[in-house]
Amino acid sequence: MNLIYQTWSWYVSGFLIGMIMLCLIYFGKTFGMSSNLRSLCSMAGLGKRVEFFDFDWKAQRWNLAVVLGAMLGGFVAVHFMGDASNVAVNPKTIAQLAQLGIDAPNGKLMPDALFGTQIWQSPKSIFILIIGGGLIGFGSRYAGGCTSGHAISGLSNLQLPSLKAVIGFFVGGLIMAHFLLPLIF
Amino acid sequence: MNVLKYLFVGFVFGIVLTKSEAVSWYRIYEMFQFQSFHMYGIIAVAILTGIIGIQIIKRNNLKDIKGQPIEIIDKEVGSSRYWIGGLFFGLGWALVGSCPGPIFILLGAGFWSVLLVLLGALLGTFIYGLLKDKLPH
Numbered sequence: 001m002n003l004i005y006q007t008w009s010w011y012v013s014g015f016l017i018g019m020i021m022l023c024l025i026y027f028g029k030t031f032g033m034s035s036n037l038r039s040l041c042s043m044a045g046l047g048k049r050v051e052f053f054d055f056d057w058k059a060q061r062w063n064l065a066v067v068l069g070a071m072l073g074g075f076v077a078v079h080f081m082g083d084a085s086n087v088a089v090n091p092k093t094i095a096q097l098a099q100l101g102i103d104a105p106n107g108k109l110m111p112d113a114l115f116g117t118q119i120w121q122s123p124k125s126i127f128i129l130i131i132g133g134g135l136i137g138f139g140s141r142y143a144g145g146c147t148s149g150h151a152i153s154g155l156s157n158l159q160l161p162s163l164k165a166v167i168g169f170f171v172g173g174l175i176m177a178h179f180l181l182p183l184i185f
Numbered sequence: 186m187n188v189l190k191y192l193f194v195g196f197v198f199g200i201v202l203t204k205s206e207a208v209s210w211y212r213i214y215e216m217f218q219f220q221s222f223h224m225y226g227i228i229a230v231a232i233l234t235g236i237i238g239i240q241i242i243k244r245n246n247l248k249d250i251k252g253q254p255i256e257i258i259d260k261e262v263g264s265s266r267y268w269i270g271g272l273f274f275g276l277g278w279a280l281v282g283s284c285p286g287p288i289f290i291l292l293g294a295g296f297w298s299v300l301l302v303l304l305g306a307l308l309g310t311f312i313y314g315l316l317k318d319k320l321p322h
Contacts, residue, residue, distance in 0.1 A: 010226030013205030017227065018234025020198050025242065025257065027190065028249040033286040037310040052314035065191035066198065070286060071293025073199020074208070078294035081204060089211045090220040097214070109209040110291070114281070115298040126301055128280065133288070133305020134312070135277025140285060141313040142320065143270025144260065147284040150271075151228060154260055156235025161260040161267050168271015169278060176279035177217035184280075 005083040021152055029062060032149030034140035036060070036067050083107065100185040113185075128184065143168065199290045208290050210282025217279050265321040277309075 021031035039057040047054035087105035094104045102113040112118070119125035140146040143165040145154060151169065154162025205227055206212045216224035241247070242255050249255050278284055281302050283291060288306060291299040313320075 007206055008201070008204040010205065010223050011230050013201050013207070014227040014230025015234050016197065016201045017205075017231040018238065020194055020201070021231070021235050022238040022242075023194055025239070025255060026249055027194075028251060028253060028255070030257075033284070033289070034310075036289075037285060037306050038314075040307060041310055041314065046311060046314070050311070050314045052317050053311075062188075062191045065188045066195035067289045069192035069195020069197075070199035070202075070290050071195075072192070073196040073201075074203050074290035074292075074294035075199075076196075077200045077203035081200070087206055087209055087211050089215045090218075093211070093215045093218060093220045096218065097211075105209070105211050109203070109206065109211070109294075110282075110296055111210055114210060115296055117298075119298050129298060129301035130305035130308070132277045132281030133302035133307075134309035135273050135280065135305075136284065136288075136302070137277075137306035137309025137311075138313050139270050139272070139274025139277060139309070140306075141270070141310050143267050143274055146274060146286075147228075147278075148286055150260075152231050152235060155232045156239050157257050157259075158236070159260045161263060164264060164267035165271040165274075168268050169275040172272040172275020172277075173213075173217045173279035174275075175272075176276045177214060180276070181214075181280070 004081050005085075007086055007088065017152060018156070021148075021156065024066075027062075030149070031153045032063075032145055033067070034137075034146040034149060036063050037137055038141060039064060078109070100182060102185065139172070198286065199293065202287060202290055203294065208283060208287035213279060213282040263322055269321070 024031045038053065039060045042053040042055060042057040084107040086107045087109060089105060097104065102111045114125065114128070143150065145165065147169070150162040150165040155166060202208050207224065207227055212224055215221045239257065247255055283299070283302060285306065288299055288303050292303060
């Protein structure tokens with residue numbers, strides 16, 4: 001039973017993620033999550049104002065079904081498959097976060113300092129989450145994919161453009177994690 | 186379209202990303218601090234599995250579920266869009282610790298504050314749509 005509740009190893013998880021991508025290829029589709037954001041914009045009727053959203057989002061309904069399934073999976077995994085041993089990150093990481101005033105995981109997936117209920121009273125916290133999301137949405141569409149579309153699908157197919165994008169992801173992430181986060185918190 | 190198979194693949198994806206903790210802000214922070222191999226291991230094994238699978242598909246001209254030859258479309262040639270777009274994405278990824286898949290997974294799990302991240306991501310996508318023709322690609 002421990003196998004269910006403990007953190008899954010990187011090799012099992014990585015293998016399963018690779019198989020999920022291959023499974024979607026077998027279904028005649030591609031693995032890419034950020035294109036759903038474009039579909040949602042199109043569903044909201046933005047295609048009438050902006051050409052980029054004027055496309056047949058209904059052809060992408062299968063991907064929205066994947067998203068819905070992923071949400072259900074997240075619900076089940078968080079509510080029925082976790083225990084207090086989870087998210088055992090490096091003690092050095094925890095000490096570093098404490099200096100920034102960010103709480104230790106203790107089995108939680110997300111820090112309360114950024115995602116707890118008190119953030120709704122803090123304009124700064126709300127702003128951080130919206131800006132972070134904005135960068136993700138803008139960047140993934142500009143680059144034509146995110147971690148799933150470029151890092152997993154693209155690199156698996158030995159695509160040079162995806163390698164450029166993934167290097168971009170890491171350069172951006174390192175700048176944020178090492179230089180900007182300490183300024184923000 | 187048989188919705189159930191896509192729901193099922195998504196369901197497994199949601200469970201794997203949650204149980205591997207790839208959806209966790211802490212894991213992303215730890216990765217960018219080079220303080221654990223965990224995330225690098227996940228990404229590397231996923232890519233390795235994918236490379237082997239795609240090579241098997243290509244070398245054997247395998248067919249998809251409907252019996253059509255499997256065609257994997259190459260990414261568009263280009264540079265600026267990948268470097269600059271990637272950089273923007275990375276800044277957001279390390280700030281809120283989630284990429285698009287995990288945004289949805291975390292919302293499904295009931296982390297309501299992630300709604301703000303989703304709202305931002307939709308806004309960001311919309312802004313790209315507005316500026317698309319003015320940006321270098």
